[in-house]
Amino acid sequence: MGQCQLLCLFGLLLTTIGGSDGGGGGGNNVTYDGRSLIINGHRKILFSGSIHYPRSTPQMWPRLIAKAKEGGLDVVQTLVFWNLHEPQPGQFDFSGRRDLVRFIKEVQAQGLYVCLRIGPFIEGEWGYGGLPFWLHDVPGIVFRSDNEPFKFHMKRYATMIVNMMKAARLYASQGGPIILSQIENEYGMVEHSFLEKGPPYVRWAAKLAVDLQTGVPWVMCKQDDAPDPVINACNGRQCGETFAGPNSPDKPAIWTENWTSFYQVYGDEARIRSAEDIAYHVALFIAKMKGSYVNYYMYHGGTNFGRTASAYVLTGYYDQAPLDEYGLLRQPKWGHLKELHSAVKLCLKPMLSGVLVSMNFSKLQEAFIFQGSSECAAFLVNKDKRNNATVYFSNLMYELPPLSISILPDCKTVAFNTAKLDSVEQWEEYKEAIPTYDETSLRANFLLEQMNTTKDASDYLWYNFRFKHDPSDSESVLKVSSLGHVLHAFINGEFVGSAHGKHSDKSFTLEKMVHLINGTNNVSLLSVMVGLPDSGAYLERRVAGLRNVSIQGAKELKDFSSFSWGYQVGLLGEKLQIFTDYGSRIVPWSRYGSSTHQPLTWYKTVFDAPTGSDPVAINLISMGKGEAWVNGQSIGRYWVSFLTPQGTPSQSWYHIPRSFLKPTGNLLVLLEEENGYPPGISIDTVSVTTLCGHVSDSHLPPVISWRSQNQRTLKTHKRIPGRRPKVQIRCPSGRKISKILFASYGNPNGNCENYAIGSCHSSNSRAIVEKACLGKRSCTVPVWTEKFYGDPCPGIPKALLVDAQCT
Numbered sequence: 001m002g003q004c005q006l007l008c009l010f011g012l013l014l015t016t017i018g019g020s021d022g023g024g025g026g027g028n029n030v031t032y033d034g035r036s037l038i039i040n041g042h043r044k045i046l047f048s049g050s051i052h053y054p055r056s057t058p059q060m061w062p063r064l065i066a067k068a069k070e071g072g073l074d075v076v077q078t079l080v081f082w083n084l085h086e087p088q089p090g091q092f093d094f095s096g097r098r099d100l101v102r103f104i105k106e107v108q109a110q111g112l113y114v115c116l117r118i119g120p121f122i123e124g125e126w127g128y129g130g131l132p133f134w135l136h137d138v139p140g141i142v143f144r145s146d147n148e149p150f151k152f153h154m155k156r157y158a159t160m161i162v163n164m165m166k167a168a169r170l171y172a173s174q175g176g177p178i179i180l181s182q183i184e185n186e187y188g189m190v191e192h193s194f195l196e197k198g199p200p201y202v203r204w205a206a207k208l209a210v211d212l213q214t215g216v217p218w219v220m221c222k223q224d225d226a227p228d229p230v231i232n233a234c235n236g237r238q239c240g241e242t243f244a245g246p247n248s249p250d251k252p253a254i255w256t257e258n259w260t261s262f263y264q265v266y267g268d269e270a271r272i273r274s275a276e277d278i279a280y281h282v283a284l285f286i287a288k289m290k291g292s293y294v295n296y297y298m299y300h301g302g303t304n305f306g307r308t309a310s311a312y313v314l315t316g317y318y319d320q321a322p323l324d325e326y327g328l329l330r331q332p333k334w335g336h337l338k339e340l341h342s343a344v345k346l347c348l349k350p351m352l353s354g355v356l357v358s359m360n361f362s363k364l365q366e367a368f369i370f371q372g373s374s375e376c377a378a379f380l381v382n383k384d385k386r387n388n389a390t391v392y393f394s395n396l397m398y399e400l401p402p403l404s405i406s407i408l409p410d411c412k413t414v415a416f417n418t419a420k421l422d423s424v425e426q427w428e429e430y431k432e433a434i435p436t437y438d439e440t441s442l443r444a445n446f447l448l449e450q451m452n453t454t455k456d457a458s459d460y461l462w463y464n465f466r467f468k469h470d471p472s473d474s475e476s477v478l479k480v481s482s483l484g485h486v487l488h489a490f491i492n493g494e495f496v497g498s499a500h501g502k503h504s505d506k507s508f509t510l511e512k513m514v515h516l517i518n519g520t521n522n523v524s525l526l527s528v529m530v531g532l533p534d535s536g537a538y539l540e541r542r543v544a545g546l547r548n549v550s551i552q553g554a555k556e557l558k559d560f561s562s563f564s565w566g567y568q569v570g571l572l573g574e575k576l577q578i579f580t581d582y583g584s585r586i587v588p589w590s591r592y593g594s595s596t597h598q599p600l601t602w603y604k605t606v607f608d609a610p611t612g613s614d615p616v617a618i619n620l621i622s623m624g625k626g627e628a629w630v631n632g633q634s635i636g637r638y639w640v641s642f643l644t645p646q647g648t649p650s651q652s653w654y655h656i657p658r659s660f661l662k663p664t665g666n667l668l669v670l671l672e673e674e675n676g677y678p679p680g681i682s683i684d685t686v687s688v689t690t691l692c693g694h695v696s697d698s699h700l701p702p703v704i705s706w707r708s709q710n711q712r713t714l715k716t717h718k719r720i721p722g723r724r725p726k727v728q729i730r731c732p733s734g735r736k737i738s739k740i741l742f743a744s745y746g747n748p749n750g751n752c753e754n755y756a757i758g759s760c761h762s763s764n765s766r767a768i769v770e771k772a773c774l775g776k777r778s779c780t781v782p783v784w785t786e787k788f789y790g791d792p793c794p795g796i797p798k799a800l801l802v803d804a805q806c807t
């Protein structure tokens, strides 16, 4: 693991160094002082993120880098992977995912800087820490110590990499994006094991680096005694607290690895680090340590393709990073850090040219104030992990949430607080009341038909009764049969169970062992319709709702079908219209997760519309069943928990028309009938969706995927044994296949990300696929010779690869 970070402990007031291009010849002059890196005379506070080129594909790089830039990063940091590049002594490979130069040029093209950690030992949860295994058999070798064979190969390789960068003019001194380089990695952790062979190796490595004359500074992370002019940097989660600081007053404070979560090994649960925790430690480092460079390790983890992961490490790497394995935004992490970056950038002037003054309000509250000649920025810290704190600063009162830092770019107004998430994730909840018989006014001595009772004013009808239970009859099974469509049962306010029918057979029965109390029990049965019938003769005679209700004890069966029933049409939240702006203000909402979960809970949040003009969809994959409203308008029922026979929801994305949205502050309310997880909801934009299917007539199972910007879904269909292979593609609901981008029956090269016609190709491919697919939501093309009017290359195994566009 590794990240570059600069910190400065010595808050000297430094005069701003003027001048623009100090490098000459189009180059940029990168130096540093005790405050920060200095680029062309300008001090910088830099946010950096690790994206490792071989852990994604060249096709993914531009989009990952664009999202890093949009997230407020200035620098992309990568390790360099020796064993990928020199698999055998003297045989080099820089193709495809190994194309380091291309990666750096992509970063440059988007206007960001690069921090290049060349190692050559990188650790990085990468096999052999990046060292080629053939080094193991070099006679007399001892890795990473004052050992001639190791130093020989390290020098040869490091020189080769640096020369390659120079040849492509990638160092800032040459006009390129690389502003910082790293030699070795976390050596301070193991140096003592090498006894007297350690320190000379550190000095040698530093000299090797400096002698390579890159024109940009070098860092060593976790190496407290990094020899001048190499900067010692901090790696870890809490550099704001743990870092002892630069080993010279002339070096800035740099944090090369501030772990955004942690890598995962097989057998481990994912270790999740909250957005609030990362933001707190970054802000603390920037303020208390005068940190001037923070790198997120990882910003995008990606995939350990092939056999590259080190022992026990998962193939998916740091999936909890701000960009997940697929390159999608992981919220709220990405958005929260983006806001932190912009708040810090508002403080730049006083931070880079002012003096740092710290003060204590009390034992657990302190302030760091950067005072410039006319500007001032303040960081107010509450270290108390449990309690809010009220502090007075410059005669104004500030409420600080537990374990948080408020950033005041003008020493007055709070621009950002590390603990306050501002996004779709800030959820509140309101539990729907479970009514009892006594609370109802509509009564009948039998079970009412649902539609005739609700008059379609609501999907929901409560059927309630109460009865005295004799505790000597121990085993009790509640049995309810319904004519449709869904039932949620509660006894004494506690959820008991749910059941539902389906389109082809709406009736169903719920049977559930229940716990009854000695005395009067309240039974509340919520019957839910998922739409009125729409077809067939005698529509007016259709029925829905509960048919029979009984409780079977060990001794007797009690039938409640003809009993004293109390009804309530609709839910309280519907009556109060709590999904509207007005209605949402008349009920007391509580913080999400502040009490135990109840099926039938309303959730509320506010979100900003995604920028741009692409259509907007809400991803409800983490929810169960219910209805969703945006700014008071229902966007429809959702039912994600009802899975297809293949085990996937029939619909996860639900359309929010742009016309329902304001630029900011959109009210989103959901009624969840089951056990949804609102923080898993995301608001996505949908761009042209491409679909791709690739099936061969060999043994591989077909993989069908559809992807679209900002969405993460992958469906895999196992081949049914004995059936002939076929490509099946299907657009998301409401869309049709509008274009065939590529079709080849033969031996096409590559995969759905990257394809080309191979040596064998049927010239009928496109026409046949277009005929089968254009204008349809889904289509199936069998991978048979006959279908393509003959075999283009007898005897050769063939495949069909189709890439299509949905609009």
Ligand SMILES: *[C@@H]1O[C@H](CO)[C@@H](O)[C@H](O)[C@H]1NC(C)=O
Residues within 6 Å of the ligand: 017, 021, 022, 023, 024, 029, 030, 031, 032, 038, 041
């Ligand atoms: C680069 O900048 C430093 C100070 O930041 C200055 O001392 C030095 O002269 C500059 N070098 C060049 C080549 O302009």
Ligand SMILES: *[C@@H]1O[C@H](CO)[C@@H](O)[C@H](O)[C@H]1NC(C)=O
Residues within 6 Å of the ligand: 358, 359, 360, 363, 366
């Ligand atoms: C604030 O308190 C800490 C210990 O709690 C102390 O180390 C520090 O020097 C104090 N700072 C000031 C400005 O008094």
Ligand SMILES: *[C@@H]1O[C@H](CO)[C@@H](O)[C@H](O)[C@H]1NC(C)=O
Residues within 6 Å of the ligand: 386, 387, 388, 399, 401, 402
């Ligand atoms: C802190 O204050 C907020 C808002 O004033 C309040 O909602 C929250 O419950 C408080 N938390 C604690 C731990 O007192």
Ligand SMILES: *[C@@H]1O[C@H](CO)[C@@H](O)[C@H](O)[C@H]1NC(C)=O
Residues within 6 Å of the ligand: 449, 452, 453
């Ligand atoms: C519908 O409800 C009304 C009372 O609201 C009742 O008189 C009528 O019989 C019901 N019809 C059916 C078909 O259940």
Ligand SMILES: *[C@@H]1O[C@H](CO)[C@@H](O)[C@H](O)[C@H]1NC(C)=O
Residues within 6 Å of the ligand: 436, 437, 438, 439, 492, 493, 517, 520, 521, 522
């Ligand atoms: C049943 O409902 C009544 C009226 O709402 C209430 O007073 C009583 O406490 C409830 N009984 C139980 C066991 O919840």
Ligand SMILES: *[C@@H]1O[C@H](CO)[C@@H](O)[C@H](O)[C@H]1NC(C)=O
Residues within 6 Å of the ligand: 471, 472, 518, 519
């Ligand atoms: C149930 O309650 C009644 C009266 O409240 C009591 O006499 C009886 O012993 C109770 N039975 C049990 C099993 O607790």
Ligand SMILES: *[C@@H]1O[C@H](CO)[C@@H](O)[C@H](O)[C@H]1NC(C)=O
Residues within 6 Å of the ligand: 481, 547, 548, 561
């Ligand atoms: C429901 O009750 C009716 C009589 O009310 C009875 O004829 C029918 O068999 C019952 N159905 C079930 C599924 O118990």
Ligand SMILES: CC(=O)N[C@H]1CO[C@H](CO)[C@@H](O)[C@@H]1O
Residues within 6 Å of the ligand: 234, 235, 236, 237, 238, 239, 242, 259
């Ligand atoms: C230097 C540093 O902060 N190291 C920390 C990195 O994070 C791990 C896990 O939280 C800690 O154990 C280290 O102390």
